[in-house]
Amino acid sequence: MPPSPGDAGEVRDPTRMHPRRWYVMSGGWSLLLTPWIYIGATSSQPIVVRVLLVLAVLAYIACFVFGLYEAMQRNQWLFSASLLVVMCVLWLVTAAGFGAQDGAVYTVSYLLVMVIALVPAPWTTVAAVVAFCGAVGFDWLVGDGLTGPDVFGMAAISIAMRGQFWLVKANSQLREAREELARLAVAAERERMARDLHDVLGHSLTTITVKAGLARRLLERGDTGRAAEEVTDVEQLGRQALAEVRSTVAANRVASLGRELAGAREALRAAGIEADLPAAVDNVPPDRQQAFAHVVREGVTNTIRHSGAGNCTVRLTPTSVEVVDDGVGSQDGTPAGHGLSGLTERLAAIGGRVDAGPTPSGGYRLRAEVLPRSGPVRRPEPAG
Numbered sequence: 001m002p003p004s005p006g007d008a009g010e011v012r013d014p015t016r017m018h019p020r021r022w023y024v025m026s027g028g029w030s031l032l033l034t035p036w037i038y039i040g041a042t043s044s045q046p047i048v049v050r051v052l053l054v055l056a057v058l059a060y061i062a063c064f065v066f067g068l069y070e071a072m073q074r075n076q077w078l079f080s081a082s083l084l085v086v087m088c089v090l091w092l093v094t095a096a097g098f099g100a101q102d103g104a105v106y107t108v109s110y111l112l113v114m115v116i117a118l119v120p121a122p123w124t125t126v127a128a129v130v131a132f133c134g135a136v137g138f139d140w141l142v143g144d145g146l147t148g149p150d151v152f153g154m155a156a157i158s159i160a161m162r163g164q165f166w167l168v169k170a171n172s173q174l175r176e177a178r179e180e181l182a183r184l185a186v187a188a189e190r191e192r193m194a195r196d197l198h199d200v201l202g203h204s205l206t207t208i209t210v211k212a213g214l215a216r217r218l219l220e221r222g223d224t225g226r227a228a229e230e231v232t233d234v235e236q237l238g239r240q241a242l243a244e245v246r247s248t249v250a251a252n253r254v255a256s257l258g259r260e261l262a263g264a265r266e267a268l269r270a271a272g273i274e275a276d277l278p279a280a281v282d283n284v285p286p287d288r289q290q291a292f293a294h295v296v297r298e299g300v301t302n303t304i305r306h307s308g309a310g311n312c313t314v315r316l317t318p319t320s321v322e323v324v325d326d327g328v329g330s331q332d333g334t335p336a337g338h339g340l341s342g343l344t345e346r347l348a349a350i351g352g353r354v355d356a357g358p359t360p361s362g363g364y365r366l367r368a369e370v371l372p373r374s375g376p377v378r379r380p381e382p383a384g
Helices: 019-041 047-074 077-098 104-118 121-142 148-221 224-249 257-270 286-307 339-349
Strands: 274-276 311-316 320-325 352-358 364-370
Touching (some): 047 077, 148 286, 257 286, 286 364, 339 364
Antiparallel strands (some): 311 320, 352 364
């Protein structure tokens, strides 16, 4: 449908059809008009009139086959209105020239299809009815009058052609919907990949950096034995990070709450931060452990990377997990990067929420909590 005048520069093809396919289909419809070329050329009228009639029919076909496609492709109201005016003039010429020839009235069906296709949606029905009544009245004036079958046939052909045109546009809309769903699926997969890579690489690279710095300080003090142990840990962490990246790409990585707590203890120790972590995770339901593991990973990573804290505490309950440090907190009140948004999505999937911000005594707190499920309250039935 043509847009408003302000959108005249927009280019869009609603049919989403290749031009050749459109020309073949609309050309097939136009075969019904070819007999009028022969009738106009062999009529008893003067040669000039016959030439004008033949040219008018050819121009009428060209406007329907090529002009309609071009109008839909440009999607400009001025071009569409001009095309409709030209089609009306051509039809008036042919209707006046052929007069009461049998079947001449049916040529208005092509004009009606263009009216339905190009007039904006709120006025489509009104414009089609006006064009139909105007065509019937004009043919009544220039001809010998219309019979019931003529009017019925003209309406039937118009409706049939409009139906085919509607199918073209419906198929186009379905094709656009499939393409949009494909684009949304790709965007969702990219967001998942970015979120998971942020979780994996953020924690792993932070731990590797801290351990590498500890190994350097140990080497500077001459403690080569402990330095070698730290370098070995760095190598193992690098291999583990590589494996996690590969599994993330393959979309089969599952976070383990127990493993994350163990990794957090080691990372905090290497960073010189005193850790207060739970010793067991058995009290957390299995369906929440993976989401809580991501919270622990994100909170500990931010503590090591940003806070400058001396202590970090992880509190774990069956319905919540909390990571608190005594560092400088966050200036903007949120963890850096995409961590908070990723955690929000993960907790929302299990009916939970995430709260993050500075604590009243200083430091920073990241808390995730699974909300209780609300349901109807059943009242006891009276006795008897």
